[in-house]
Amino acid sequence: MDITQLLLDDHQEQRRLFGMIEQIDRTTTLALTAVWDRLAKFLEVHAKAEEVIFYPALLHIGEGAGSKEGPKDETADAIKDHNEIRDAVAAVFDHQVGTDAWYQAVTTANEANSDHMAEEEREGMTDFRQHASLQARHDLAVRFAYFEAGRVTGVHAANLDPDDYIESVVGTNRI
Template sequence: MADITSLILDDHDWFRRQFALMDDLTDAGDLAKVWQPLADLLDVHARAEEEIFYPHLLRRGDDAEEETLDAIGDHNDIRDGVHEAALHPVGSSDWLAAVHKARMANSEHMAEEEDEGLADFRRNADPGLREELGRKFTEFKQVHEGARDLDVSDIDPQEYVDEIEAEIGERPADGSLGIGSLKEQD
């Protein structure tokens, strides 16, 4: 079984190839055949990272909070482009603009994630954990293939990080410093 960082990189390579393939297409039917699986995997991939990868990066990474905030914001931008494209006829100028929006957001996200989040995780997570998360990542993608049963709505990045950090005990959910009342410390 491959580790999660390798699986994420594999998806990134596939995304790049599919967007490049679309550059050579003009027929709406051909564009749809490439775009729909790409759009679906963009949604599933983002949610799989949010469910499996980023909670563990927050537990182990050196600069994980900033990396995660940025990544969740990027996921929202990608989703916005994907969902906007769904509102327009395939191949139309509005559709092309929305696909371009998703592509640009995805390209930026992949570069940052590869240079920052994935590298950070490889430095700080043992190979056994990376393989376990790789298995979970693969299973998640298989279960949610096509993204039809998956909530692919935007996520507030700060709320996401706050919830994960509260779960792992780094920051209380109420936003306090978690040191208790100073009045009780006579």
């Protein structure tokens, strides 16, 4: 098991669920509601698992990849992205399911999430694969799987300040 593969698997599931919403008839509001509720919870559990398990490890092991100068830059950007995704997800619940406004809000959430996944896949995950041992990647995968499995019904969504988050992690030895 490898945490970077688990992240990729989760990203694929997120893409699949957004795709399902695009294919459900807008008058089938019970199905749209069920799939959206599942996706909204999944997005938050995934983000929280990254914040608790992946990004602290990246801050300790990473050296930077892609256009980022280092793991602090990668992590700050990811936390900012998570906040934007949380806000976009929350905005969907402000609209009646199946309406044009609801679909536009879902599209905004999809765009924020897609942008984040692309950056994470080419930066943070690449950095981690290049600098973390296979054993560390396995150990974190076990923790990540355990975290997500224990929270299938969701977690409390709360935005984080990227700088405060990094400061709280950097001084620790937790990975």
